[in-house]
Amino acid sequence: MGNVRIATWNVNSVKQRIPRLLPWLDDRRPDVVCLQETKLTDAAFAEALGAALGERGYEIAHHGEAQWNGVAILSRAGLDDIQVGIPGGPGFPHQEARAIAATCGGVRVHSVYVPNGRVPDSEHYRYKLAWLAALDRLLQAGPAARMVCGDMNIAPTDADVFDPDAYRGQTHVTPPERKALADLAGHGLHDVVRERWPASRVFTYWDYRAGMFHQDLGMRIDLVLASDSVAARVRAAWVDRQARKGTGPSDHAPVIIDLDVAPDGDIGPVVPPPSAPVVRRGEVKLPQAP
Numbered sequence: 001m002g003n004v005r006i007a008t009w010n011v012n013s014v015k016q017r018i019p020r021l022l023p024w025l026d027d028r029r030p031d032v033v034c035l036q037e038t039k040l041t042d043a044a045f046a047e048a049l050g051a052a053l054g055e056r057g058y059e060i061a062h063h064g065e066a067q068w069n070g071v072a073i074l075s076r077a078g079l080d081d082i083q084v085g086i087p088g089g090p091g092f093p094h095q096e097a098r099a100i101a102a103t104c105g106g107v108r109v110h111s112v113y114v115p116n117g118r119v120p121d122s123e124h125y126r127y128k129l130a131w132l133a134a135l136d137r138l139l140q141a142g143p144a145a146r147m148v149c150g151d152m153n154i155a156p157t158d159a160d161v162f163d164p165d166a167y168r169g170q171t172h173v174t175p176p177e178r179k180a181l182a183d184l185a186g187h188g189l190h191d192v193v194r195e196r197w198p199a200s201r202v203f204t205y206w207d208y209r210a211g212m213f214h215q216d217l218g219m220r221i222d223l224v225l226a227s228d229s230v231a232a233r234v235r236a237a238w239v240d241r242q243a244r245k246g247t248g249p250s251d252h253a254p255v256i257i258d259l260d261v262a263p264d265g266d267i268g269p270v271v272p273p274p275s276a277p278v279v280r281r282g283e284v285k286l287p288q289a290p
Contacts, residue, residue: 006033010035010036056076084100085100107146109147112152114153128171136183146189162216192231207286217284222254237258
């Protein structure tokens with residue numbers, strides 16, 4: 001897989017996002033796209049987007065369910081050996097549509113939507129940790145050339161949230177979650193955006209409420225993790241913040257990775273960069289905070 005642009009995007013209901021997704025595909029021209037939270041069955045996804053994606057040259061692998069979850073891989077670089085779900089993975093109570101993998105041009109690509117966890121130490125939280133452990137086992141058993149793309153629902157470090165104090169007592173930042181993610185990445189994977197921009201303020205998610213996006217009060221929870229051979233080919237890694245602007249956006253922005261050649265240059269880490277000033281620590285509460 002050479003000279004390839006790979007993107008991952010939690011679209012938060014693909015049917016609502018079609019007016020944003022199709023023009024974005026035409027503008028950014030990714031070769032491989034990992035989608036999360038499609039919130040459609042396989043049949044409904046094909047009915048809504050099959051023709052439009054086919055006209056753009058994309059093959060489709062989708063694993064969905066009505067109203068919730070749903071993941072997909074769109075590819076113009078080949079789409080082979082499709083696997084849905086995590087064999088032997090946990091359910092809640094059944095296995096949810098949160099993982100799909102395929103080989104695209106010789107690289108094993110995983111599109112994942114990690115469970116939210118809701119409340120620390122809850123049944124949902126324990127399910128999240130078990131799900132991550134199952135994903136880790138799947139990845140370790142896979143080929144050397146691999147990428148994991150998606151909404152991890154974990155900010156890897158305090159640098160990946162606008163204010164660590166605002167998230168105290170919340171999921172996404174607890175030590176067990178971060179350890180589970182670090183253990184997974186520690187098995188030969190690179191967080192390519194953070195490695196390329198180690199000191200930059202980079203977020204991928206902003207709550208719809210309280211003007212969080214316009215104030216740049218966000219989190220970096222959408223990640224691309226790549227094995228050694230793939231990470232060595234990265235020429236650009238950036239968050240397409242433009243896609244979070246305007247009418248009817250998702251609350252997540254796409255993450256874009258260019259392998260071997262960067263058509264737009266090494267333009268990251270965030271495009272366009274935010275203009276809002278950095279808030280003082282402890283100054284802003286989360287919208288859901290009491």
